[in-house]
Amino acid sequence: MASMTMIQALNNALDLKLTDDPSVVAFGEDVGYFGGVFGVTKGLQEKHGSGRVYDSPINEGAIIAMAMGMAVNGMRPVAEIQFADYIFPGFDQILSELSRIRYRSAGQYTAPVTIRTPCGGGIYGGQTHSMSPEAFFTHIPGLIVMMPSNPYDAKGMLISAMENDDPVIFFEPKRLYNGPFTGDPHVPASSWTKHPKGEVPEGHYTVPIGKADILREGSDVTMVGYGTMVHVALAAAEEAGVDAEIIDLRTIIPYDVDAVTNSVKKTGRCIVLHEAPRTSGFGAELTAQIQEDCFYSLEAPVMRITGWDTPYPHAHEWSYFPGKSRVMQALKTMMETV
Amino acid sequence: MASSNKGIQVPTPRFRPGDRPNFDHLDVPQAGGLPKPAVDADSQNLKEFAFGLVRVLNHNHCAIGDWDPHLSSGMLLDGLKSMVLTRAYDNRMMKMQRTKRLSFYMKCLGEEAVAIAGAAALRDDDMLFPSYRQQGALIHRGADLVDMMCHCISNSRDNLLGRQLPVHYARKDLNWFSISGNLGTQFPQAVGWGVASRAKGNDAIACSWIGDGTSATGDFHAACTMASTYNAPVILNIVNNQWAISTHESIAAGSAESFAAKAIGYGIPGIRVDGNDFLAVYAVTKWAAERARAGLGPTLIETFTYRGEAHSTSDDPSKYRAQDEWKLWPLGDPVERLKSHLIVNGDWSEAEHDDYEAQCTDEVTKAWKESVSYGTLEDGPHSPVETIFEDVFTEQPWHLRRQRQALGY
Numbered sequence: 197m198a199s200m201t202m203i204q205a206l207n208n209a210l211d212l213k214l215t216d217d218p219s220v221v222a223f224g225e226d227v228g229y230f231g232g233v234f235g236v237t238k239g240l241q242e243k244h245g246s247g248r249v250y251d252s253p254i255n256e257g258a259i260i261a262m263a264m265g266m267a268v269n270g271m272r273p274v275a276e277i278q279f280a281d282y283i284f285p286g287f288d289q290i291l292s293e294l295s296r297i298r299y300r301s302a303g304q305y306t307a308p309v310t311i312r313t314p315c316g317g318g319i320y321g322g323q324t325h326s327m328s329p330e331a332f333f334t335h336i337p338g339l340i341v342m343m344p345s346n347p348y349d350a351k352g353m354l355i356s357a358m359e360n361d362d363p364v365i366f367f368e369p370k371r372l373y374n375g376p377f378t379g380d381p382h383v384p385a386s387s388w389t390k391h392p393k394g395e396v397p398e399g400h401y402t403v404p405i406g407k408a409d410i411l412r413e414g415s416d417v418t419m420v421g422y423g424t425m426v427h428v429a430l431a432a433a434e435e436a437g438v439d440a441e442i443i444d445l446r447t448i449i450p451y452d453v454d455a456v457t458n459s460v461k462k463t464g465r466c467i468v469l470h471e472a473p474r475t476s477g478f479g480a481e482l483t484a485q486i487q488e489d490c491f492y493s494l495e496a497p498v499m500r501i502t503g504w505d506t507p508y509p510h511a512h513e514w515s516y517f518p519g520k521s522r523v524m525q526a527l528k529t530m531m532e533t534v
Numbered sequence: 535m536a537s538s539n540k541g542i543q544v545p546t547p548r549f550r551p552g553d554r555p556n557f558d559h560l561d562v563p564q565a566g567g568l569p570k571p572a573v574d575a576d577s578q579n580l581k582e583f584a585f586g587l588v589r590v591l592n593h594n595h596c597a598i599g600d601w602d603p604h605l606s607s608g609m610l611l612d613g614l615k616s617m618v619l620t621r622a623y624d625n626r627m628m629k630m631q632r633t634k635r636l637s638f639y640m641k642c643l644g645e646e647a648v649a650i651a652g653a654a655a656l657r658d659d660d661m662l663f664p665s666y667r668q669q670g671a672l673i674h675r676g677a678d679l680v681d682m683m684c685h686c687i688s689n690s691r692d693n694l695l696g697r698q699l700p701v702h703y704a705r706k707d708l709n710w711f712s713i714s715g716n717l718g719t720q721f722p723q724a725v726g727w728g729v730a731s732r733a734k735g736n737d738a739i740a741c742s743w744i745g746d747g748t749s750a751t752g753d754f755h756a757a758c759t760m761a762s763t764y765n766a767p768v769i770l771n772i773v774n775n776q777w778a779i780s781t782h783e784s785i786a787a788g789s790a791e792s793f794a795a796k797a798i799g800y801g802i803p804g805i806r807v808d809g810n811d812f813l814a815v816y817a818v819t820k821w822a823a824e825r826a827r828a829g830l831g832p833t834l835i836e837t838f839t840y841r842g843e844a845h846s847t848s849d850d851p852s853k854y855r856a857q858d859e860w861k862l863w864p865l866g867d868p869v870e871r872l873k874s875h876l877i878v879n880g881d882w883s884e885a886e887h888d889d890y891e892a893q894c895t896d897e898v899t900k901a902w903k904e905s906v907s908y909g910t911l912e913d914g915p916h917s918p919v920e921t922i923f924e925d926v927f928t929e930q931p932w933h934l935r936r937q938r939q940a941l942g943y
Contacts, residue, residue, distance in 0.1 A: 221733070252763075253763055254758065254760050255755075255756050255759060255760075257722070257752055257753060258722045258725075258756030258757070258760045260718065261721075261722035261723045261725075261753065261757075262722055262726035262729065262759075264723050265663075265722070265723035265725060265726020265728075265729070265730065266727065266730035266742070268711070268723070268726075269734070270662070270728055270730065270734065271730045271733065271734075273726075276859055285752070287579075287720075288716060289719060291714045293716070293719050293723065297712060297924055298712075298925045298928075299697060299925045300694065300702075300712050301706070301712040302693060302694045302697065303924075304694045304704055304705075305704065305706060305711070306928075308734075337926050340925065340927070362927050367880060369730065373657060448930075450927075450931030450932060450933060453932055453933075508674045
């Protein structure tokens with residue numbers, strides 16, 4: 197075991213797969229010599245060579261199409277999109293091509309591509325470096341969508357993604373790269389060294405796709421989220437003194453429906469959390485599924501705590517971010533509902 | 535001509551319905567006029583090929599000049615036969631669409647040489663990333679007509695389980711990629727395939743086709759950028775058939791003189807070739823293939839041709855272009871030109887040609903009869919209904935399982 201940041205854990209996952217599987221390559225903008233703008237691929241070109249880890253021109257559609265063409269020819273590319281906000285020039289290649297190639301060729305061609313991309317706010321990134329666009333990708337049949345919340349999961353999930361035969365959109369909450377974050381910018385940043393999930397085995401292991409993690413067992417209310425928001429939920433529940441059951445989905449599609457519905461049937465209450473805008477966010481899907489499967493167990497309407505339906509503002513970042521105080525307020529309202 | 539400073543300036547084709555087409559403005563150079571550069575020539579020295587037109591067959595139907603690939607009569611006959619069979623197949627499928635046995639069809643009349651000579655110049659393990667008008671290459675690679683028809687009518691033997699629109703073939707066994715309906719997406723994918731081939735130490739190359747209209751897409755430029763950056767072993771073809779549905783090539787070309795010349799900015803060779811000249815298309819493709827296989831990188835080829843039929847069964851060209859354009863097309867009919875060449879060489883005759891055409895008509899009629907015995911689009915049988923939930927993911931996740939069950943399977 198070693199103490200790792202999420203960046204180091206992701207780097208370690210890539211390093212292991214580049215070592216044990218010659219079909220793996222990693223590429224994207226600034227990914228090669230420089231090691232990525234967040235340093236996730238740092239040192240990998242030096243170790244594995246410029247034929248395995250390399251820079252690409254600034255063209256996200258081309259990056260994804262290249263990765264798909266390579267995957268069709270038996271490779272397992274890991275493409276980095278520098279910020280999730282930049283993924284949209286490649287959206288057609290993801291939506292119309294990558295996600296459907298297995299289906300439209302009736303299984304003749306498959307594209308085991310992993311697209312890594314940093315998402316989320318909390319770093320004063322403004323509207324073009326803060327998005328959480330996961331919901332767009334959950335609406336596309338054929339894509340696996342994942343978002344880890346800590347270094348241990350990040351490594352195991354990325355290895356699972358790279359070993360899976362389906363295309364994966366792998367969102368990395370950039371606010372968590374160097375430490376957990378409870379949503380309060382005025383509290384000094386903490387590091388992963390003090391967090392149990394910052395302890396990461398150095399060898400190969402996987403965190404299975406489609407399996408949620410129950411971060412805290414509780415009986416009062418179920419809180420379902422992924423990425424940064426699970427840390428906010430934990431902090432808010434603790435401060436509010438609510439015995440919440442907190443579920444980290446980890447895989448958004450296909451998510452662990454049993455973990456969610458079993459919990460809600462037990463607690464009778466549910467708050468769904470994400471940083472992305474509210475309308476048509478993934479919380480809407482979760483809420484609908486929960487009322488379909490748990491209607492007779494619910495004691496209060498399912499609540500959503502999300503970003504606002506606005507672009508991500510720069511100066512007012514902390515009024516946009518669904519931080520601890522908003523979650524605590526929601527918990528209060530939820531627990532007062534009888 | 536004076537132009538107003540006001541208003542949006544939009545290119546217009548020379549001829550519209552009711553006009554008498556006249557192609558005198560086209561500069562059609564003599565066959566054999568261009569030299570054949572060495573396979574390892576510096577792309578900077580190849581600019582004349584982006585503005586010229588490689589032609590091998592002259593007006594006397596003889597092969598002349600450096601680009602003559604000196605093909606055996608057997609290879610030429612194979613090419614001719616594939617073209618004739620493709621035309622017969624297209625005619626049959628068009629008829630079937632007109633009698634509502636097929637939802638949709640696209641012919642390649644006039645463009646048979648583009649796909650077939652291209653495929654003939656490649657190895658069977660070279661990967662093809664076609665657009666929707668290269669069915670000739672699939673036939674030339676030996677696809678069974680019954681299999682192709684069964685796909686087009688989405689019956690129980692459709693290898694794509696009824697999931698794709700007709701003519702969107704996918705045949706991994708023939709190194710034929712799955713055709714997308716979204717134009718141009720396959721171009722940068724082909725580059726990725728080629729890069730992977732080299733990464734694995736293989737010398738198989740990728741070859742893709744798009745139309746003149748699709749050269750306007752971002753994916754075209756994505757492919758050229760990536761092919762240049764990674765020196766990819768790939769042949770990128772722009773089939774300039776003059777029309778994108780009702781849109782004349784000038785809408786995509788703008789003020790550009792040639793589509794092949796787009797390659798110059800990327801530092802890759804661009805070659806313009808007479809797309810109705812089987813020998814020229816073969817020779818240029820072979821040159822590009824040898825270059826790519828030797829690790830010398832990509833080539834952009836503009837095959838200059840004419841779309842002899844409608845874009846698809848969903849449009850009527852008499853509504854947007856002059857009636858006799860194809861008949862008056864100065865580069866002629868690729869089938870007639872190769873046929874005449876073989877006859878001049880003493881390897882073929884009109885009688886043999888007529889016999890072979892009749893044989894092809896019989897073959898496609900028989901193939902159609904067999905195909906419908908496996909089901910029709912309208913009446914089935916089709917693939918089992920539950921297959922709509924298969925192949926979305928490697929393993930069916932819970933939500934698809936629930937949806938399958940909701941449908942009763």
